[in-house]
Amino acid sequence: MDLDDMxxxxxxxxxxxxxxxxxxxxxxxxxxxxxGAQIKKNMVDLWWEEFVEKRDDVVGIDxxxxxxxEVWKASGHVDSFSDPLVDCKKCKKRMRADRxxxxxxxxxxxxxxxxxxxxxxxxxxxxxxxxxxxxxxVREFNLMFETNLGSVxxxxxKAYLRPETAxxxxxNFKQVVDSTRQKLPFGIAQIGRAFRNEVSPxxxxxxxxxxxxxxxxxxxxxxxxxxxxxxxxxxxxxxLQVLTAEHQRGGEGxxxxxxxxxxxxxxxxxxxxxxxxxxxxxxxxxxxxxPKNLRLREHMEDELAHYAGSCFDIEYNFPFGWxxxxxxADRGDYDLRRHQEASGKKLGVYDQNKEEHVLPRxxxxxxxxxxxxxxxxxxxxxxxxxxxxxxxxxxxxxPVKCRIFPLMPKDGLDQKAREIYSSLDDRINVEYExxxxxxxxxxxxxxxxVPYCITVDYDTLEDDTVTIRDRNSTDQIRVVIDELYDVxxxxxxxxxxxxxxxxxx
Ligand code: ATP
Numbered sequence: 001m002d003l004d005d006m007x008x009x010x011x012x013x014x015x016x017x018x019x020x021x022x023x024x025x026x027x028x029x030x031x032x033x034x035x036g037a038q039i040k041k042n043m044v045d046l047w048w049e050e051f052v053e054k055r056d057d058v059v060g061i062d063x064x065x066x067x068x069x070e071v072w073k074a075s076g077h078v079d080s081f082s083d084p085l086v087d088c089k090k091c092k093k094r095m096r097a098d099r100x101x102x103x104x105x106x107x108x109x110x111x112x113x114x115x116x117x118x119x120x121x122x123x124x125x126x127x128x129x130x131x132x133x134x135x136x137x138v139r140e141f142n143l144m145f146e147t148n149l150g151s152v153x154x155x156x157x158k159a160y161l162r163p164e165t166a167x168x169x170x171x172n173f174k175q176v177v178d179s180t181r182q183k184l185p186f187g188i189a190q191i192g193r194a195f196r197n198e199v200s201p202x203x204x205x206x207x208x209x210x211x212x213x214x215x216x217x218x219x220x221x222x223x224x225x226x227x228x229x230x231x232x233x234x235x236x237x238x239x240l241q242v243l244t245a246e247h248q249r250g251g252e253g254x255x256x257x258x259x260x261x262x263x264x265x266x267x268x269x270x271x272x273x274x275x276x277x278x279x280x281x282x283x284x285x286x287x288x289x290x291p292k293n294l295r296l297r298e299h300m301e302d303e304l305a306h307y308a309g310s311c312f313d314i315e316y317n318f319p320f321g322w323x324x325x326x327x328x329a330d331r332g333d334y335d336l337r338r339h340q341e342a343s344g345k346k347l348g349v350y351d352q353n354k355e356e357h358v359l360p361r362x363x364x365x366x367x368x369x370x371x372x373x374x375x376x377x378x379x380x381x382x383x384x385x386x387x388x389x390x391x392x393x394x395x396x397x398x399p400v401k402c403r404i405f406p407l408m409p410k411d412g413l414d415q416k417a418r419e420i421y422s423s424l425d426d427r428i429n430v431e432y433e434x435x436x437x438x439x440x441x442x443x444x445x446x447x448x449x450v451p452y453c454i455t456v457d458y459d460t461l462e463d464d465t466v467t468i469r470d471r472n473s474t475d476q477i478r479v480v481i482d483e484l485y486d487v488x489x490x491x492x493x494x495x496x497x498x499x500x501x502x503x504x505x
Pocket of ligand 1: 164198205206207210367368
């Protein structure tokens with residue numbers, strides 16, 4: 001499925017709509033429809049459950065979208081959160097200079113200064129891809145959305161919409177420590193909206209101006225930055241596809257590597273970083289994404305911020321090529337130190353063992369885009385088989401877990417089906433449907449990824465049993481109504497597979 005097909009599929013099924021569409025659309029902004037809002041909620045809840053609720057060493061916060069401009073000055077965003085721009089002198093088309101150079105020469109120049117890009121443009125004779133016109137000099141364009149607080153437009157009242165959720169974790173760090181008494185090592189997680197005034201939003205919801213992020217900052221004692229106590233043999237032997245900096249320099253493709261090799265080969269600077277890369281890579285896999293479509297990409301030296309240790313992305317094989325869904329860097333103590341200096345407040349924690357205050361080190365900053373993750377799940381789940389289209393979503397992600405149909409909406413079948421619906425509705429996300437033929441109802445359910453459909457037929461009235469149909473195989477089992485909830489629960493939460501029920505029946 002290409003991106004246009006994906007966008008029209010999402011529109012038709014109520015997953016994602018263009019924002020302000022009735023007024024011609026607003027570039028870089030998208031809205032979730034009823035189906036998409038539910039899938040997104042399920043995805044975000046699963047992330048929070050896995051990385052916050054189930055862990056004693058991670059706590060969550062939920063910060064404001066707008067913060068004082070002091071925050072963004074200290075973090076460096078006001079001065080340097082920018083993309084390089086060029087304009088065509090003839091047709092006035094505005095483009096990201098690094099992307100243009102990459103498209104024209106295949107050379108990766110992200111992170112290079114405007115001067116270097118100007119010389120490449122001159123050397124390689126790069127002109128406007130639309131009209132062939134010559135280009136202006138490259139200049140930096142700040143991506144921060146600015147706003148004013150209150151009625152007076154002044155420097156003092158200037159504030160910014162956050163371009164990432166992470167900084168709020170640093171500014172609230174001390175309050176989290178004081179209120180929760182967390183001891184190092186521990187993480188602080190946050191899920192929320194972020195805003196970037198992207199020069200050219202594109203690739204459906206891959207690059208937008210408003211998007212969601214799921215982030216963690218993981219803090220350790222600076223003396224314990226290497227060894228992660230959670231890495232065991234099972235994790236060390238986990239295999240995944242990795243594109244190292246070496247591969248990229250040599251123009252080679254990725255190779256399979258274990259987490260152990262990632263650490264021992266010196267690719268991941270610390271065990272901690274490797275541990276968290278494993279955690280998030282495996283999160284996608286556990287929720288059904290084919291690991292062949294995922295890989296880790298090590299950042300090249302010139303992509304790294306001056307304070308960062310090693311950094312890896314998780315990339316997905318999108319229709320437009322491999323691209324980033326998630327980034328994770330070892331940030332050292334850069335952010336806490338910057339905020340400590342700028343605010344004049346001590347942000348260290350007390351180390352009881354050594355009886356001293358230390359500034360913790362961030363060994364891992366997993367940052368995952370919500371829209372890009374959703375694209376991964378949708379792309380990977382979209383299946384066309386024997387003329388049937390279905391979304392092979394993990395039942396936990398599915399917008400509705402089960403639809404309940406009467407074979408025909410008459411002869412008491414509808415009443416019975418409604419009774420079953422009412423008995424399940426409080427406990428699991430189910431829907432009742434009776435319009436159209438049973439085949440059409442199955443097709444509509446398949447299309448949005450409903451994993452199971454219950455049909456009430458004439459036998460139900462005799463023996464109180466119904467059929468449950470499995471979306472992926474279209475196989476059916478017959479189940480006693482009294483046992484329906486338990487069976488559905490097992491199926492949806494992965495305690496038992498449909499095949500196991502089928503074998504038993
Ligand atoms: P890119 O290089 O693609 O611009 P980035 O490296 O600037 O991304 P980060 O700052 O590392 O991105 O942000 C972390 C995550 O937030 C990304 O991996 C991505 O999933 C998501 N993200 C960042 N920018 C956007 C955007 N404009 N639209 C949608 N998601 C985004």
